[in-house]
Amino acid sequence: MSEFNKDDYLNDLPDADDLAASSASSAQAPSDEVAGAAKPATEGEAPANAGDKAGAAKPTGDSSSAPSDEGAAERSEAEGEKQDNADDTLTPLGKAKKEAAEYLEALQRERAEFINYRNRAQKEQERFRQHGIIDVLTALLPALDDIDRIREHSEMDDSFKAVAAKIDKAFEKFGVEKFGEKGEDFDPTKHEAILHKPDADAEKETVDTVVEAGYRIGDRVIRAARVVVASPHN
Numbered sequence: 001m002s003e004f005n006k007d008d009y010l011n012d013l014p015d016a017d018d019l020a021a022s023s024a025s026s027a028q029a030p031s032d033e034v035a036g037a038a039k040p041a042t043e044g045e046a047p048a049n050a051g052d053k054a055g056a057a058k059p060t061g062d063s064s065s066a067p068s069d070e071g072a073a074e075r076s077e078a079e080g081e082k083q084d085n086a087d088d089t090l091t092p093l094g095k096a097k098k099e100a101a102e103y104l105e106a107l108q109r110e111r112a113e114f115i116n117y118r119n120r121a122q123k124e125q126e127r128f129r130q131h132g133i134i135d136v137l138t139a140l141l142p143a144l145d146d147i148d149r150i151r152e153h154s155e156m157d158d159s160f161k162a163v164a165a166k167i168d169k170a171f172e173k174f175g176v177e178k179f180g181e182k183g184e185d186f187d188p189t190k191h192e193a194i195l196h197k198p199d200a201d202a203e204k205e206t207v208d209t210v211v212e213a214g215y216r217i218g219d220r221v222i223r224a225a226r227v228v229v230a231s232p233h234n
Contacts, residue, residue, distance in 0.1 A: 130217055133174045137215060137222055140167075145212050171215075180213045180225030190214055192224040199230040206230050 090098065147164045150156055156164070168178070179190065186193065186205040197208055207227045214225030 130220070133176065133217065134222055137171065137176060141215075141223065148213055175217050176222075177216050178213050179216065180207070180210045180227060182207055182210055186227070186229050190216070190221055190224055191229075192226045193229045194226050195228045196231045197228055198233045200233040202230045202232045204232065 144167070147167070150160070151164070171178075184207050186207055191207065191214070194211060196205075199208070206229070207225075208230040209228040210225060211228065212223075212226040215222040
């Protein structure tokens with residue numbers, strides 16, 4: 001075994017100053033790393049994870065999913081603004097002409113509506129008038145038939161003839177037309193045949209006898225003439 005040499009051992013030990021410098025450098029390195037990690041961003045510099053956070057917070061909704069009526073409302077508003085802008089560019093004379101044209105158009109519409117209303121009212125009045133005449137005529141038909149029979153089968157005095165003539169003129173005034181004469185062609189649209197009588201001399205169906213006269217207003221038949229029809233003999 002070699003002899004322990006105290007002086008050699010002490011010489012091999014490291015210097016105290018070197019140990020102090022080494023300890024200081026090793027202790028400083030971790031603190032720099034921590035400071036670098038916690039170092040705030042300088043002015044104008046964004047944090048390293050700012051983009052990630054912004055990306056995570058960005059909404060994922062699609063603008064195309066908005067209701068369609070919003071687009072229509074925007075277009076309508078834009079058109080309204082465009083019209084307002086166009087009106088603003090008009091001169092006072094141009095605005096006056098435009099306003100006059102709008103008033104004229106409204107007046108023409110009102111006039112057309114009034115004319116249509118007036119025509120409808122006139123048709124209604126005429127229809128009610130005819131209904132009134134028809135009611136009066138229908139009530140007087142039996143008396144008118146008696147007057148016709150008296151004319152045909154007996155002599156009438158002058159006073160009775162005058163009264164009958166006034167009645168006929170009164171109905172003519174209201175558009176009532178009396179029809180049905182012996183010898184005229186038979187027409188089923190205005191004649192009511194109560195009897196068909198064969199006639200060797202007849203070439204077609206004709207009215208042989210008028211039992212009751214017919215009455216009409218315009219094209220409307222109030223009562224068909226009741227007649228005896230002479231028919232060709234087969």
